[in-house]
Amino acid sequence: MCSGGCAKCLGIALIPLAILCVLAxxxxxFPGGKVASQNSNISDEVWYFGGILxxxxxxxxPALVFLGLKNNDCCGCCGNESCxxxxxMFSSILFAAIGFVGAGYCFIISAVAINKGPKCYTGVLGGWQYPFTDGNYLSNTNLWNLCQQPTDxxxxxxxxxxxxxxxxxVQAVLCAIQAINGLIGTICGDCRCCGCCGGDGPV
Incomplete structure (x- = not known):
């Protein structure tokens, strides 16, 4: 497969993942599927916009750049043969790095939020707080009862x-794959030119 074709497949995979992350x-x-009474009652990690940003x-x-590489397989980029x-392919490595950083940010925020647990109403010490520590609720579902509100x-x-x-x-892995694919495309060139640009060899 041409490196541009591989990049297009990766771009196609990244777009639905990005949309799903934004929706999540x-x-x-909306904690528990309901509108929060106050913004301060929502867990801090939600406001870091890991999935949205x-x-x-x-x-x-990066996804749009990867998709566009397929159209540039042999005769330059953006319709400019001199490009x-x-x-x-080298520019795709830079965008892959941007995507990797974005995915890494979301991954870290999510991991911290899972370990910390949600902010909820416990009925003690002012009500709204983080009742769990160091992910202790993950192995003991009985602790979930400490959260009285919101429901579930x-x-x-x-x-x-x-x-x-x-x-x-998954996004981080796909961006890493494109970084390697882009490096190969930069060093070795892409697919055969199929007679365009005045040659049959790789560009």
Whole structure:
């Protein structure tokens, strides 16, 4: 497969993942599936916008660049033959790095949120707080009863942050693959030119 074709496949995979990450982050603003009475009652990690900014907005740019590389397989990039396929593949490495950083940001935020647990109403010490420490609630579901409100906040946050963790991890892997693919394309060139640009060899 040409390096541009491989990049296109990766771009196609990144777009739905980015959309799902944005949706998951938005759902976290509705603890337990309900509108929060106060913004301060929402877990801090939700406001870091890991899924919206990290795995969402920052991931769209690399995905679009990867998709565009297929159209530049042999005769330059953006319709400019002087640009060269190798330069286009090199630029994809930079965008892959941006995507990797965005996915890494979301991954770290999600991991911290899972370990910390959700903010909820416990009825003691002012009510709203983080009742769990060091992920102790993950192995002991009986502790979930400490959260009186919102209803089902623990499984809600845990499920959505786990989804963000998994999807951002997949995004990071895909961006890493494109970085390697882009490096190969930069050094070795892409597929055969199929007679364009005045040659039959690789660009």
């Amino acid at each position: 982050n938005i759902l976290l603003f 990290g795995s969402g907005v920052l991931m769209i740019f 060269g396929k190798r330069f286009a 906040i623990v499984p809600w946050n845990l499920t959505l942050f786990c989804l963000l963790l998994i999807m951002s991890g």
